[in-house]
Amino acid sequence: xxxxxxxxxxxxxxxxxxxxxxxxxxxxxxxxxxxxxxxxxxxxxxxxxxxxxxxxxxxxxxxxxxxxxxxxxxxxxxxxxxxxxxxxxxxxxxxxxxxxxxxxxxxxxxxxxxxxxxxxxx
Numbered sequence: 001x002x003x004x005x006x007x008x009x010x011x012x013x014x015x016x017x018x019x020x021x022x023x024x025x026x027x028x029x030x031x032x033x034x035x036x037x038x039x040x041x042x043x044x045x046x047x048x049x050x051x052x053x054x055x056x057x058x059x060x061x062x063x064x065x066x067x068x069x070x071x072x073x074x075x076x077x078x079x080x081x082x083x084x085x086x087x088x089x090x091x092x093x094x095x096x097x098x099x100x101x102x103x104x105x106x107x108x109x110x111x112x113x114x115x116x117x118x119x120x121x122x
Contacts, residue, residue, distance in 0.1 A: 025058060025063075025092045028091045028092050029054055029088045029091060029094075030046060032087035032088050032091035032092070033045055033046040033051055033054070033065075034046045034047065035087055036080070036083045036087050038070070038076075039075075039076055040070070040075075040076075041070075041119070043115050043119070045067070045080065045084060047111070047112050047114055047118075048070070048110065048111060048115055049106065049110025049111050049112065050068055050070070050080075050110070051067050052066040052067060052101065054066075054088075056092070056094065061093075061094050061095060062095050062096070062097070063088050063089070063092055063094040063095070063097075064098070064099070066098075066099045066101060067081060067084060067101070068100065068105075069106065071106075072102055081098050081100050085097070085098040
């Protein structure tokens with residue numbers, strides 16, 4: 001997945017959490033997914049590696065998310081996918097669909113570096 005472009009404060013070089021004005025729809029969607037937090041872990045669903053795919057079709061004005069959960073019996077199994085779908089739809093103004101899958105099964109290897117550091121796994 002592509003890296004997202006986030007503006008930084010010129011004086012402090014701190015992440016402002018604001019997307020660059022030239023952000024693509026893909027970057028906007030990723031940014032939106034990073035605002036959706038897993039309620040059991042202090043991390044967002046993108047950095048947790050719950051997003052297996054994000055397909056943007058600008059011509060058709062559609063987006064499709066393929067995602068998983070940390071476990072099939074996750075207590076937010078109904079709510080978290082809805083939050084992801086709504087976040088992308090709102091950020092991109094694209095008709096957004098979502099497929100929830102458990103193949104392959106989620107594992108700690110899905111975590112990105114920032115998530116591993118935040119969870120003390122490195």
